[in-house]
Amino acid sequence: MAVRCVVLDFDGTFTDVETESAPFRAYFQSLMADLLGRDLRAEWEREERRIVERPEVHGWEFDGRVVAPSTADPYLLTTATVQGIFDAGALLRNPLLRTAISQTLYGLAYERTLTAFKPDARETLERLVAVGLPVYVVTNSRTDVVSHKLDQLGLTQRARVKVMGEAKKFWVTPSTRPAAQFAMLPEFEAAPIARPVYLRRGRYYDALAAIWEATNTLPEETLVCGDIYELDLALPAALGCKVALTESKRTLEFERALTRRHNGHVLGALSELLTLV
Secondary structure, three states: OOOOEEEEOOOOOOEOHHHHOHHHHHHHHHHHHHHHOOOOHHHHHHHHHHHHHOOOOOEEEEOOEEEEEOOOOHHHHHHHHHHHHHHHOOOOOOHHHHHHHHHHHHHHHHOOOOOOEOOOHHHHHHHHHHHOOOEEEEOOOOHHHHHHHHHOOOOOOHHHEEEEOOOOOOOOOOOOOOOHHHHOOOOEEOOOOOOOEEOOOHHHHHHHHHHHHHHOOOHHHEEEEEOOHHHHHHHHHHHOOEEEEEOOOOOOHHHHHHHHHOOOEEEOOHHHHHHHO
16 A cells, blocks of 8 residues: 555664764763662763673663563663663562653753754655645654654654654553554564563553554555664554664664565665655
């Protein structure tokens, strides 16, 4: 089927994530030092090094499951490092408390991020909108923060790019919608790594289903583009969407392999997305 709807991730997909996240790590570290009442620099470096040395083994864990590579971007690496510090010190062992505090610190640190778009971000969005397709940005980040960043891009038809924030693509939970297509999904897909790739991400599905309802489109008519396979593409691919992975120096080989398994595209540049619509 032809593409009739485009869904895009934001951080790392349209942005230079290395540049924009530069203040994030330092501020998160200072918040953690304040929370625990000690200098964490040595612990932080140790945990970060442990993760980076074996990225295929150490994934980012949420609610007892590894839901993404912990080195996929600086945000995940920082969050995984914080988890490692908590684990090493047997701190915040109540998962609900840990999640609440971690997400609060994350939100505070994310407010310090810079606005740094990829060189072809503006042109790509302009041309996508010009085609006449509905374009949605679905992101784990806050709607207001991402909307503000997009405003700075100077798009001629900014109002046509809709933002759905706090999508919680990392939540492996049931959908709030009574949807047969979600219920039929397998729990996970096999991957060429020593852990499963979970598919039933209910909050992300809810966001996608709302888009299909609003645009009167189907998964098979939807192109989804993101930079982290597990968070952005695994669920859409399982639902039958067309998928595209924007690769970076952090992309792991299994992400490319799974994208191609679903007849998806691995993009060397964001502008290559235009050839797919």
